[in-house]
Amino acid sequence: MALRTAPAPPIRPVDRGLRLVVRAVVPEAEDVVSLRLAAPDGRDLPRWWPGSHLDVLLPSGRRRQYSLCGDPGDRTSYRIAVRRLPAGAGGSREIHDAVAAGDELTVTGPRNAFPFLARERYRFVAGGIGITPILPMVRAAHRAGADWTLVYAGRSRASLAFLGELADLPAERVIVRTDDEHGAPSGADLLAGVEPGTAVYCCGPAPMLDAVRGAFPDGATLHFERFAPAPITDGRPFEVDLARTGVVLPVPADRSALDVIREAVPEVAYSCRQGFCGTCRVGLLAGDADERAVSDAADDGLLICVSRASGGRLTLDL
Secondary structure (H helix, E strand, O other): OOOOEOOOOOEOOOOOEEEEEEEEEEEEEOOEEEEEEEOOOOOOOOOOOOOEEEEEEOOOOOEEEEEEOOOOOOOOOEEEEEEOOOOOOOHHHHHHHHOOOOOEEEEEEEEEOOOOOOOOEEEEEEEHHHHHHHHHHHHHHHHOOOEEEEEEEEOOHHHOOOHHHHOOOOHHHEEEEEHHHHOOOOHHHHOOOOOOOOEEEEEEOHHHHHHHHHOOOOOOEEEEEEOOOOOOOOOOOEEEEEOOOOEEEEEOOOOOHHHHHHHHOOOOOOOOOOOOOOOOEEOEEEOOEEOOOOEOOOOOOEEOOOOEEOOOEEEEOO
16 A cells, blocks of 8 residues: 555745744753743734744844744743754754844744644654654643654653653653664654554654655554655756856756755855745746745745756746
8 A cells, every 4th residue: 555645735924023032042952952932022922733833033144944842822932942953054053052041033933834633543753853843742632632652762862852841741652762772763663553544743854754654554644744855856957047147057856956056156045945934935037947835935936945947947036
């Protein structure tokens, strides 16, 4: 039987900008801090549901997406958690090194690219910082009286955030598996005991998602979120013509236009690299585009992180 992957709903762009103050920065695990964000005047914040995230504008001008990992019932504040990535593009290092309690940040949202749907039975699979969207889902399933289990994997217990909060849930439903104690888990380890009709929600690094997809049982449904773009497996080579400079760049079948353009124009704006935030939107001047955005954020342009050419060349307003 083919893998049943839940269809992704359209993600509507949220233009609601909020200026929030950082009320607290809390160490949660090795290289993980959480930020509690609130309105400066203490007013209630917009509602959100499990799976939602914020677009956060950092002081440097970088824009990054972070899952909400607090309590959706708490309208007084939002909580996000960030793992420092030494080899990342700089957003996580900036939050760890340059953002402190009392600072103000501009955020957009909340919006939901990973919706939590009502089901009778769940398996939650979280790898490392992938616990952030999963934690509110676990709480919601528990409050609803659903049959659920969580498998939470990572390098070591010291690297896993929110273990103290998970300890308040039934111990028999929470399985913590660390590489230093058991080795890296296989897909079969992560999905052990999953029955037909189970909704599996998974968030973690790419190898974990690949393992889950490879071992997925018949009769269950997979919902997942990536923190990095999926590999391009169905692309065709094309060219992008940067109209402002006349430079023409070849885009190989297995690379995105964004990655190629950034080598020539390092300052080009980007964020999610998955086709929903709209940060990399540029004007399309000529050519037929294969638009692969998963949101409406490209209504007046092209998201170069995911979109490709239907023909041989795209001329862009760059």
